[in-house]
Amino acid sequence: MNNIPGGRFYRNLGFYLLFLIIVISLATSLMQREAPPQVLTYSQFLDAVQRGAVRRVVIADRSISGQMLDGTRFTTYAPEDPELIRILRNQNVEIEARPPVEPSWWTRILSSLFPTILLIVVWIFLLQQIQGGSKVTSFVKSRAKLVDPEKVRVTFDDVAGIDEVKEELKEVVDFLKNPRKFQKIGARIPRGVLLYGPPGTGKTLLAKAIAGEAGVPFFSISGSDFVEMFVGVGAARVRDLFANAKRNAPCIVFVDELDAVGRHRGAGLGGGHDEREQTLNQLLVEMDGFDPNQGVILIAATNRPDILDPALLRPGRFDRRIAVPQPDVRGREAILRVHVRGKPLGKDVDLEVLARRTPGFVGADLANLVNEAAILAARKGKDVIEMEDFEEAIDKVIAGPERKHIIISEREKRIIAYHEAGHALVAKVLPNSDPIHKISIIPRGGVALGYTLQLPAEDRYLLTKQELMARLSILLGGRVAEEVVFKDVTTGAHDDLKKATEIAREMVCEYGMSELLGPLTLGRKHKEVFLGRDIAEDRNYSEEIAYAIDREVRALIDQAYERAKDIIVRYREKLDALAKELVEKEVLGREDIERILDIPQDESPSKGGEKVHESEHAAYWSDRSSQHGGE
Template sequence: MNGRNWLIWAVMFLVLLLMVHYVSSSGPSTSVDRLTYSQFSEQLDSGNISSITFEGEKATGTTAGGDAYIVAVPQTIQPTVADRAEASGINVEFKPEEDMPLLLSIFINLLPFALLLALLFFAMRQMQGGNGKAMGFGKSRAKLLTERHGRITFDDVAGIDEAKEELEEIVDYLKDPMRFQRLGGKIPKGALLVGPPGTGKTLLARAIAGEANVPFFTISGSDFVEMFVGVGASRVRDMFEQAKKNAPCIIFIDEIDAVGRSRGAGLGGGNDEREQTLNQLLVEMDGFETNEGIILIAATNRPDVLDPALLRPGRFDRQVVVPNPDLVGREKILSVHIKKVPLGPDVNIRTIARGTPGFSGADLANLVNEAALLAARRNKRLVTNKEFEDAKDKIMMGAERRSMVMSEKEKRNTAYHEAGHAIVALTVPESDPVHKATIIPRGRALGLVMQLPEADKYSMNYVQMTSRLAVMMGGRVAEELQFGKEQVTSGAASDIEQATKLARRMVTQWGYSDKLGFVAYGENQDEVFLGHSVSRTQNISEETAQLIDEEVKRLVNDGYLEAKRILTERRDGWQAIAAALLEYETLTGEEINQLLNGGKIVRDDPFDKPQDPPSSVPSTGAPSSDGSKGKEGDAPDGEPQNA
């Protein structure tokens, strides 16, 4: 229990004692007659008094009728009254007056003031929000990290070896600075960790704290910014003052873009408080006063918005990129996270790593956790490959919506739509292998075909792009060939949108149009305004815009014609896949190849058996708001999207 709780209980206890005291002193008692001295003297002479007790200058007792009385009798005449009473045979008693102890009297008199001061002190502590001192707004909120339990070291960081090596050198310098200073080397003043969310930037910082035997202060960028101008700058000064007293030490600022954005940029003008805070941070890092022995490590996933003065050497000497891990890195990260998970004999870590391209470290940790939860839900003692596959599908494609029901006609449309995607993906050149096809609704899609690359890809060539356009058009073409143009559904809306985006990038950014040449059109067209993307068409003439639209239409139409040719030639194949999807709802890539080679599907796992008809256990869903059935498309910057 902390000091604040003790204070609360003490105040409550004192208030309770005070209430008991007043209640006991002012509570109801037997009725007492207050007599004047004259009335008392008359009753004494008439024999109506049965007992007298003198205590100080008051006398109490009872009358002959048994009533209690009280009367004030000066001490000078008390002996005379006592003699008269004894002469009449009345019992007389003298009691010494009990004076209250001096300390108790002082305590009772000062108790209300003490309670008032305690309540004021408690209210001030509450208003400060735990800063520890009155008016502590300008004090640093950096916390000194001392991890005795759950300590993270570099052994717990996997998959980002290059970034780890850069930071290991900083730790080595702090442990043995003379090793580097002999050759004239100076300690780096700052290191900026840059990478997408979930790649392990904060984990790296915790590993530095676990490895380096030096004080480690941690704070978030948002902790500097307040509604009062100047508070953030004051906190920066106080933070570096604390760091100087503990040098050599490390300061870690998470999400530094909250305070380090470019000055004077953006819509609506700058924020004076944030800019003052940034100015003070720049001065502390590399101003007239040198802060020797203080290393500043910051993390952000938005390096493009940081102020250029913050990024220059002398402030952040190193910019360490923490990217999404590659195949080998994902395998190492999975090995770290599955240490506490009992695995089945059929689990192959490399296979799981190959099937998770583009996953960050946080995504892989979530994958292992989801697989463990699925195994527990199914009352299994080991986490098998089935759980990992289902967990991966849930993360990449969304949770299954088996509770939604759609008609048999819509289910047939979806099956033929996805079969068209699958057969085109297996036919076009340089296409990623088909991993799975399903007509079970997931997320916003009624069905989808997932393609997984055999290795990590960082770029795409022209053949791969045109093949992807054909794959995207495969679903629409399949519906046309099977049901006719009049019965084509809106399920290809997402496919058409993704195909258009890919074709436009091919024309305007990657130079795949002979008519437009190797010129970038519409570069940086998308701007963010109030959280929404706004497109611009500056510096492009109407003729050029029309030519771009024509080239985009040509590329998409070529993909459509290629998909139509393939589906016409391999009609029996995609109809067999559609029939199997209607029966089993989900097919793996191996099962699709078996069907195309004339084989049959054999399943033993109870979780892989076909579901009951929709009348008893609904297994499909209604169309989404945009009618999309799949997610086949390309990710931004031309990287393949695995769906």
């Protein structure tokens, strides 16, 4: 607009006109400012005339205004009354007749100029659109955030626990820094890199680290930012994003949550799905149109690579697909060392123990764990973060915060103690079991009134049938202890039974561990891609096989139950001692547990010849009864 002569004046013309109208209105109202007249009914007006209290009247059409003898002004509305003039003359009232009220001069001017003003305003608006500064044109622009390379402070030193993934991505950094090294030998750097893995494993952090190491601009956008309710907007934003990327080459374009726009095509039912598919088509075209020498690398992250369109994953688009897995014990320890930088730690803090205590934790979980421990230490007024703060933070993250307001009766406290002692005793006796780290009967979280926790000696990626059978026995140990000691069972084993049933059914239907059914996988778990592929299971077996599955699941549960019951009955004295001390102290550590359960592991083979592995057993005591406040 500044390029047009007088552009600033035209742009402010509407404001000037509005200001002038307001000034004229205020001036007119101030000049006419008087005390409001008294409103009379027509009957009151006639009575005043008959009394001789009216001095003069002004008649304008059917509106009558005037003044009393005492100076009071009044107004009223007169109907068709042919006798009115005669009555007024008989009372010697001064009469003035006026034509109907006409609009003021500024009102007439405004009404005549309104069409012209409207045309001027429309013309200014259209002129702004032509100049390209309107929201209409910016609506189809990419919403990607451009991060200056000097502001990217994240490097590979800030990424820990996934060394193999970093090695894969260092080639991308090398290409951005020294592309001729690859071009000289005829190598082509991958046009796209797809990072996939569970949430919180560090996919976004890896993309930032690549940009920080290479020192190049970093475009960041979410897949959902492309899709709008208007068809064609997403495709236009894709074009704009890649046009900006080519202007800033070499650079990195990072698309988070790629599955929001890259889902398998052909599952749409019209409407918004058509817009999503058009956006995906444009993304495919832009990736194909990359010039390998331009130095633009697309990095995308997703938690669901199984639902992405195959065209995205073919060579020439996302050439390299890198899994970002959950970290192992050494990886978790390295991640903890990154997050405790700059934080004052107590001398008793052992990061190796914390890494072993947190199996299944990803980078985001460990960052949250360190932060929770720091908050707990600050709440207690400490100057350093001690090991007990980390231990309490782990319990809080896994089982939830302590519910100190819950009052549990002594009888229920004994039941909970025996339940958790049953889990611990079975885990202690079964061979090759991981050491028991902690038992607690302090209520935590939404439904947990207690838990038993074991620390794995090492990360394992395979489970044998014997190990799974041992896991079933440990889960059922709490229920067995209730039955043996109290000759009754409670609702506390609800979560244990649910987990045990799931494991037994997986053993039969997925792992082929049934002697009756043999090495078969029963049931398919793929559905419509737009519903996530795994909403329901597709039965590919007969009713007879379904009956056999139920029998096998029940047989596995019964076998594990009998093994747990044999241990509980054989070591009843140890169970009583552990439960008694648990009632007194509420929380028992490894030393106390080893002292009480000083018994050898059971090396005799059972019906299944089980050996136990428990990567992390947390058998939560779940009280579903509302009268106990378990919910």
